[in-house]
Amino acid sequence: MRTRPRLTDRMLPLIVGAAQVVSHYGAEENQPDRLPVDPLGVALLLVGPLALAMRRTRPVLTLVVTLASTFAFIIRGHSYGPIFFSPIIALYFTVVLGHRRVAWTASAVAYVFLVVYTNWLAPVPSPGLWHTIAIAAVMGIALAVGEFVRARRERAAEHARVTEEESRRQASEERLTMAQELHDVLAHNISLIHVQASTALHLIDDHPEQARTALTTIKQASKEVLTEMRSLIGVLRDGAPRSPAGGLDRLDELAGRSGLDVTRRVTGRVRPLPSGADLAGYRIVQESLTNVARHAPGSAVEILLEYGPDELLIRITDSGDGTPAESLGGGNGIPGMKERAAALGGTLTAGRHGRGFRVEARLPIPEETP
Structure with a gap:
């Protein structure tokens, strides 16, 4: 898992800011009827990209700031085009990080604003139906890609959760199996030791040789139970390989x-x-x-x-x-x-x-x- 963002991820606000400012001058040449940028216009071009610095921690606020700066830029009469880079990126991150309702609502508000402004409020006539369709297409693509990435992340997170639960379940079953193994070994050998000890006590005076046999059995049983216990405890302690099971x-x-x-x-x-x-x-x-x-x-x-x-x-x-x-x-x-x-x-x-x-x-x- 990545704990620190990549360099390109950290540099994204600066990259987008430079792209918006530099490419805007090219857009101005193709839109001579729009107002050339002034210092305030350049500042508005930079507000959105700078807001992207908090896109992962405060995605909703980032989206609001980028849209507000975009609306202000357009209302002032500056050229269309590069100013839309930062709100599109903010829209994508808002969806990916789970604020789907906010993202879709903001998209609808932005689309209505752009359609109304370019068709009825702008001092220069609308670029036409193609421009309106293009706005909807770009927003739709940003939302669709964001939804796709979000769904993939959720599936990956669910898979990781299920895998972790399965690992815990298997570990729990293994512990229960070891407990049962230990119970069976102890029950068998302790019972055997008890029976043979009783036999040895009964025979030790009159039949010492038979008592010796019973004591030998006790020695073997106690040795086996100690070996099994060490083996099982070793597995629980550090996953050491067990001795051959019965x-x-x-x-x-x-x-x-x-x-x-x-x-x-x-x-x-x-x-x-x-x-x-x-x-x-x-x-x-x-x-x-x-x-x-x-x-x-x-x-x-x-x-x-x-x-x-x-x-x-x-x-x-x-x-x-x-x-x-x-x-x-x-x-x-x-x-x-x-x-x-x-x-x-x-x-x-x-x-x-x-x-x-x-x-x-x-x-x-x-x-x-x-």
Whole structure:
């Protein structure tokens, strides 16, 4: 965006003033019946151009001054022509800067004055119909160009506003996505740490080796949650690239850390997935395993991934054989999983299945190519 006017923009009043004064002497030679300029006439030729210096800050006042000096110049009987430069420029800027009603009204008043004066009040007969039409044409061109430029500027400003709003919306959605990611990571790992800590406390006296396994799982889970938190905070702080996000290719690692008896089955032709679907699938499985570890630790869990022609089915089923762990309070697990699926145009259902529980998500994926 330009913060300082260009040199030609600053010099416009002087350029117009010089043009009006110099070219006026040529106009006098072609209009010998009009009054030659005197010092007052030269002053009137300069008033309008000098008023153009405030055309951007006070366009209405500029238009009034230029028209008034023009009317006075013509009424004194001086030649037509160059005197019209400054009011035409002032008219253009008045329209561009948004004072459309003032500009059109002033144009109508000026046109009526010129028509009445040249046809009935001037001491010399009117130059004719062509002169009247020419006045209307010049004013019309100035107004039309001003309206065009004003409309373009308004469209550009609206486009910039929409772009800025879209950027803010995307930034807000990104922050919400990061918050959800942080929630899912914390919920999973803290629940896992809680369950494994309870197991370690229960086994530490009679089965120290099994307690060691539980403590190792706690160490790995706490390390992962710290890594994820540093990654997300780094993105929020300075846009640093994140470490690789979770994906369905990491399900074995996820299952191994859960401390549950997990089996995984895959059907259909496995193929690369869009990052959104890949991460959503991983988080859905993660949240499901968290719920099993929280509410029925010790249950057997089956994870089914079924790649269809244009849909990925993710089904997590637990046997319900475990004993409920100590409650950690309510959460937003299932609603959060439903929001993830819905955001991709998919669906998710969750509910009792025999003695256990089943989560089933259907996510749209690119159609399978031959």
